Amino acid sequence: MELTEAHRDYWRKNLRMTAFLLVIWFVVTFVMAFYARELATINFFGWPLSFYMAAQGSLIIYVLIIGFYAMYMRKLDIEHGVDEGAEQ
Amino acid sequence: MSQTFNQQLKKYYSFYTIGFISFVIVLGIAEQMGMPRLYLGYAFLAATILLYASIGIMSRTLDVAEYYVAGRKVPALFNGMATGADWMSAASFIGMAGGLYLQGFDGLAFIMGWTGGYCLVALFLAPYLRKFGQFTIPDFLGARYGGNFVRSIGVFAAILVSFVYVVAQIYGVGLITSRFTGLAFEIGVFVGLLGILVCSFLGGMKAVTWTQVAQYIILIVAYMIPVVWLSVKETGIPIPQLVYGSVLEKVTALEKKLTVDPKELEVRKIFADRAKAAGEKMKAGVEPSYNADRAALVAKVDELKAAPTPDGAAIQAAEKAVDSFPKDGKAYEAQLKGQQGQAGRAAAPLPHGTPFVGVGKTDEEKKKSSDNKRNNFLALVFSLMVGTAALPHILMRYYTTPSVHEARVSVFWSLFFIFLLYFTAPALAVLVKYDIYTNIVGLPFADLPQWVNSWQAVDRALLSIVDINRDGIVQLAEIAIGQDIIVLVTPEIAGLPYVISGLVAAGGLAAALSTADGLLLTIANALSHDVYYKMVNPDATTARRITISKILLLVVAGLAAWVTSYKPGDILFLVGAAFSLAAAAFFPALVLGIFWKRANKIAAVFGMLAGLATVIYYMLRTYPFFTNMGVPKMDLWFAIAPIGSGVFGVAVGMTVMVLVTLATKAPPQEVQDLVEHVRYPSIKGDKMNTAGAMG
Numbered sequence: 001m002e003l004t005e006a007h008r009d010y011w012r013k014n015l016r017m018t019a020f021l022l023v024i025w026f027v028v029t030f031v032m033a034f035y036a037r038e039l040a041t042i043n044f045f046g047w048p049l050s051f052y053m054a055a056q057g058s059l060i061i062y063v064l065i066i067g068f069y070a071m072y073m074r075k076l077d078i079e080h081g082v083d084e085g086a087e088q
Numbered sequence: 089m090s091q092t093f094n095q096q097l098k099k100y101y102s103f104y105t106i107g108f109i110s111f112v113i114v115l116g117i118a119e120q121m122g123m124p125r126l127y128l129g130y131a132f133l134a135a136t137i138l139l140y141a142s143i144g145i146m147s148r149t150l151d152v153a154e155y156y157v158a159g160r161k162v163p164a165l166f167n168g169m170a171t172g173a174d175w176m177s178a179a180s181f182i183g184m185a186g187g188l189y190l191q192g193f194d195g196l197a198f199i200m201g202w203t204g205g206y207c208l209v210a211l212f213l214a215p216y217l218r219k220f221g222q223f224t225i226p227d228f229l230g231a232r233y234g235g236n237f238v239r240s241i242g243v244f245a246a247i248l249v250s251f252v253y254v255v256a257q258i259y260g261v262g263l264i265t266s267r268f269t270g271l272a273f274e275i276g277v278f279v280g281l282l283g284i285l286v287c288s289f290l291g292g293m294k295a296v297t298w299t300q301v302a303q304y305i306i307l308i309v310a311y312m313i314p315v316v317w318l319s320v321k322e323t324g325i326p327i328p329q330l331v332y333g334s335v336l337e338k339v340t341a342l343e344k345k346l347t348v349d350p351k352e353l354e355v356r357k358i359f360a361d362r363a364k365a366a367g368e369k370m371k372a373g374v375e376p377s378y379n380a381d382r383a384a385l386v387a388k389v390d391e392l393k394a395a396p397t398p399d400g401a402a403i404q405a406a407e408k409a410v411d412s413f414p415k416d417g418k419a420y421e422a423q424l425k426g427q428q429g430q431a432g433r434a435a436a437p438l439p440h441g442t443p444f445v446g447v448g449k450t451d452e453e454k455k456k457s458s459d460n461k462r463n464n465f466l467a468l469v470f471s472l473m474v475g476t477a478a479l480p481h482i483l484m485r486y487y488t489t490p491s492v493h494e495a496r497v498s499v500f501w502s503l504f505f506i507f508l509l510y511f512t513a514p515a516l517a518v519l520v521k522y523d524i525y526t527n528i529v530g531l532p533f534a535d536l537p538q539w540v541n542s543w544q545a546v547d548r549a550l551l552s553i554v555d556i557n558r559d560g561i562v563q564l565a566e567i568a569i570g571q572d573i574i575v576l577v578t579p580e581i582a583g584l585p586y587v588i589s590g591l592v593a594a595g596g597l598a599a600a601l602s603t604a605d606g607l608l609l610t611i612a613n614a615l616s617h618d619v620y621y622k623m624v625n626p627d628a629t630t631a632r633r634i635t636i637s638k639i640l641l642l643v644v645a646g647l648a649a650w651v652t653s654y655k656p657g658d659i660l661f662l663v664g665a666a667f668s669l670a671a672a673a674f675f676p677a678l679v680l681g682i683f684w685k686r687a688n689k690i691a692a693v694f695g696m697l698a699g700l701a702t703v704i705y706y707m708l709r710t711y712p713f714f715t716n717m718g719v720p721k722m723d724l725w726f727a728i729a730p731i732g733s734g735v736f737g738v739a740v741g742m743t744v745m746v747l748v749t750l751a752t753k754a755p756p757q758e759v760q761d762l763v764e765h766v767r768y769p770s771i772k773g774d775k776m777n778t779a780g781a782m783g
Contacts, residue, residue, distance in 0.1 A: 002773065003764060003771075007768060007771065010768065011767055011768075014767075018211045018212075021207070021211060022207075022211060025204065025207045025208075029200060029204050029469060029473070030466060030469070030470075033200070033462070033465055033466055033469060034462065034466065036193070036443035036444065036462070036465075037443050037444060037458070037462070040193075040441070040442060040443055044333070045333045045334075046332075046333025046334040046335075046336060046337045047333040047336060047441070048441045048442070048443075050193070050443055051193055051196070051336070051441045051443070052333070054193065054196035054199065054200055055196055055199060055511065055514035056329065056511050056514070058200055058203075058204065059199070059200070059203050059204075059507050059510060059511050060507075060511075062203050062204050062206060062207050062503060062507075063500070063503050063504055063507055065207050065210070066206060066207060066210040066496075066499050066500045066503055067500045069210055069211060069496065070210070070493070070496040070497045070499070070500050073215070073493075073496060074493055074496075077493065077769055081772070082768040082769050082770055082771060083493070083769060083770065084491045084492060084493060084769050084770050
């Protein structure tokens with residue numbers, strides 16, 4: 001199996017996007033929870049901000065992360081000729 | 089072809105949903121016409137189990153790919169629903185909102201942990217496992233690291249994790265069946281088991297998948313109806329998730345008022361005094377205190393009788409007190425311990441929206457206890473998330489999609505369908521709390537609604553409201569409420585007919601059954617595919633492999649039900665243990681196996697064993713269930729409770745794996761080629777076809 005430059009480029013871009021999304025995931029999860037006491041003083045439509053984030057906001061961001069990754073990778077697959085339609 | 093299949097599925101499940109809703113409406117009309125409640129319970133139980141059974145029969149199969157991975161043609165949307173049902177267990181459906189009710193902000197660790205883990209599934213695992221595309225998770229470990237030893241550790245861990253988890257599910261099944269049909273718990277367990285087996289036995293993964301889709305629809309409908317109704321009752325708006333912020337503000341205001349309310353203080357002081365007195369009596373010795381207390385009561389009777397004008401009623405009351413006094417020292421000691429245990433009820437109501445409330449006498453103590461709670465929150469979130477991305481029965485689901493792209497999209501749908509329930513649970517907890525704070529607290533005992541009495545009759549551990557200070561009015565401190573009752577009681581609080589309670593029970597049952605199905609299948613597949621076919625008898629015919637798998641399924645299910653009938657430990661601990669074990673055993677080996685070509689066999693062996701051993705050791709030495717059995721107790725590490733022990737297991741497993749890999753040789757070329765192979769959805773000229781290498 002020979003990997004071309006396009007393949008290596010595909011994998012590099014994938015790693016970069018994975019790392020980027022992972023940072024977002026880490027911030028809304030652990031950084032938010034670490035500073036939950038401080039964030040609780042901010043009122044967000046009735047919720048203390050940290051409560052809103054832990055109960056709803058972070059969940060919405062998780063769904064968006066996964067949806068965005070699927071779309072981004074679909075595009076990347078096709079651009080680099082590794083999509084599953086390509087072999088047939 | 090796949091497009092028409094997708095359309096057909098949408099049509100079938102739309103008809104099915106309409107059919108199910110009509111069934112609920114018909115039962116609702118029957119209730120209005122006087123159908124007894126017990127029959128409603130039976131109707132729901134029978135109808136849903138029959139439904140799951142018929143899907144099982146329709147999907148029966150003898151094809152290996154269909155039996156193990158549903159023929160790899162489950163569209164992303166439906167795989168998402170199936171994963172949702174597979175994922176959401178009895179603990180999610182019944183226990184979670186109750187946990188949030190009792191723990192406030194700190195309970196949200198479960199909400200975040202059980203959703204955020206899907207980011208790890210999507211980014212690190214699902215697409216790559218789908219490209220690899222065999223049947224089980226040990227399959228991947230075996231191929232990636234080579235040899236049967238890594239596979240065996242994988243099999244052991246998969247069985248351990250799934251078995252611990254399935255016991256918790258069957259427990260939930262027994263609980264619901266017995267409560268809503270009046271059957272004994274042990275019989276309930278076996279009735280529920282029947283529902284699990286008819287489905288997975290006949291059609292393996294194929295039957296389980298299509299049943300899980302049906303179960304998801306039932307459980308989400310059952311969860312939403314009462315909450316929406318309650319939201320309309322409290323706020324006038326039918327979207328509880330959008331508006332409960334304002335209700336939370338009102339709850340917070342009520343908490344402040346109740347914290348300083350003189351009547352509340354009075355009740356809390358009674359609890360504190362009782363606990364203190366009981367503690368002193370324990371210190372003085374059980375036997376002497378027992379004799380002294382009993383003598384005092386007897387003396388009171390004599391004194392009343394000897395009075396110049398004996399008061400008949402007072403004498404009767406005093407004699408009754410003597411009669412109801414514990415018969416021996418042992419019962420007396422239990423009573424004292426109970427009173428000591430109620431010391432917690434002397435505390436002011438927990439501020440629901442405040443994170444990590446510190447307790448202690450000085451500011452320093454408070455700060456320390458608050459920091460502790462924060463650290464435990466972080467550790468628990470981490471363990472649950474990484475555990476999510478390592479549970480074999482969930483990862484297995486991504487083998488069933490038609491392509492790598494569909495696997496990625498299917499993780500999106502999975503989390504979306506899970507999200508629907510998980511972002512509703514915190515709203516449910518706040519709405520129920522508000523209702524209890526406003527409609528039950530301050531009510532005369534004579535006016536308590538019917539549901540209070542009927543649930544008190546079921547089990548005092550679930551709900552008990554006792555007039556502690558004898559003023560005839562309910563104080564918040566007089567209400568003791570159990571975690572598992574909140575969801576079940578919501579329809580009644582919302583003033584909905586009993587048919588909706590039956591629907592909620594059916595939803596809880598669907599949640600428990602669907603998870604149990606997925607878990608049992610994982611165990612049976614690990615044994616039949618990984619142990620029997622891959623290690624013992626590689627020449628076995630297809631028919632023989634499926635037969636073996638079915639026999640094992642029966643044996644494992646029977647064994648799990650037998651263990652469950654002993655009611656071991658509490659559900660939450662079992663679930664937490666399963667997540668930490670899975671996280672430590674699988675996550676480092678799976679992720680490094682995909683992202684680091686150099687990771688090798690010996691490192692995987694040491695990493696997996698070290699991770700598992702760390703978690704098992706920590707639980708044995710710190711969890712009261714084991715330490716009470718004689719395992720020497722040790723201090724917690726960084727004050728982290730055993731439920732969050734996955735954080736240590738993953739750290740140890742990861743470190744060991746990296747260090748051993750660096751100290752040893754890189755794996756052979758064909759393994760490195762396999763890693764390249766799974767990284768790209770398709771490569772021109774790639775001869776490797778792991779997915780086609782199935783027999």
